[in-house]
Amino acid sequence: MPATKTERVDIRQSDDVVRVRQVTRTFAVEVGLSLVDQTKIVTAASELARNTLDYGGGGEVTVEVLDQGGRRGLRLTFEDKGAGIADIEQALKDGFTSGKGLGLGLGGAKRLCNEFSIDSKPGEGTKISIARWK
Numbered sequence: 001m002p003a004t005k006t007e008r009v010d011i012r013q014s015d016d017v018v019r020v021r022q023v024t025r026t027f028a029v030e031v032g033l034s035l036v037d038q039t040k041i042v043t044a045a046s047e048l049a050r051n052t053l054d055y056g057g058g059g060e061v062t063v064e065v066l067d068q069g070g071r072r073g074l075r076l077t078f079e080d081k082g083a084g085i086a087d088i089e090q091a092l093k094d095g096f097t098s099g100k101g102l103g104l105g106l107g108g109a110k111r112l113c114n115e116f117s118i119d120s121k122p123g124e125g126t127k128i129s130i131a132r133w134k
Contacts, residue, residue, distance in 0.1 A: 003064035003075070005030070011049050011078075012058045020049040023063050024076065031065055031072045032134050041074055041132040044109040048078045048128055051105055056080025056126055066131070073114075073133035078126075085120040092118075 005027070009020050024045040028038040045061070052059045059080030066073040085091045092107045106128075110116040115131035 004067050005065040007063050009061050009063065010058075011052045011060060011080075014053070017046060017049040017053060020061055020063075021046050024074070027063050027065055027074050028132070031074050033074065033132060034134075037132055037134070040112040041076075041130070044112040044130055044132075045076055047105045047109045048076070048130065052078050052080045052082075052126075056082030059125070071133060073131050075115075075129060075131040077129045081125040084122040084124050084126055085118070086122045088118055088120060 007023055007027070009023055010016060011020065021042050024042050025038060028041050033041065049061060052061070057080060059078060059082070061079075062077045064075045064077075066075055092110060106118070109128075109130065112132075113130040114133050115129070117129045118126065119128075120126035
């Protein structure tokens with residue numbers, strides 16, 4: 001489905017995580033998401049941007065406004081060329097962490113979105129796409 005508006009944000013340093021949150025909030029308001037849904041997509045975006053930086057060594061996110069037959073939404077696609085995730089099922093379980101976090105990131109982000117997909121190959125990187133619909 002075609003995007004009606006797109007913005008790409010590089011994720012190379014901590015300030016970029018803030019920029020991802022700002023762009024996501026701006027697009028979510030434009031789409032007309034409720035305050036609760038705005039908060040959900042911004043929270044998921046923040047977590048995934050932080051993971052892209054911390055575990056993927058940096059990368060980028062593409063933020064898109066979607067319009068599908070009168071239904072509007074927001075899709076974010078995070079990509080990195082980091083180490084990848086060896087066991088996606090394990091990584092989605094609450095409490096699992098490969099770092100120092102609480103292990104709520106990927107599973108929590110998934111629960112906050114209407115759509116969630118992840119593609120990762122060890123040694124090649126990770127691509128995660130999330131969407132929230134009005």
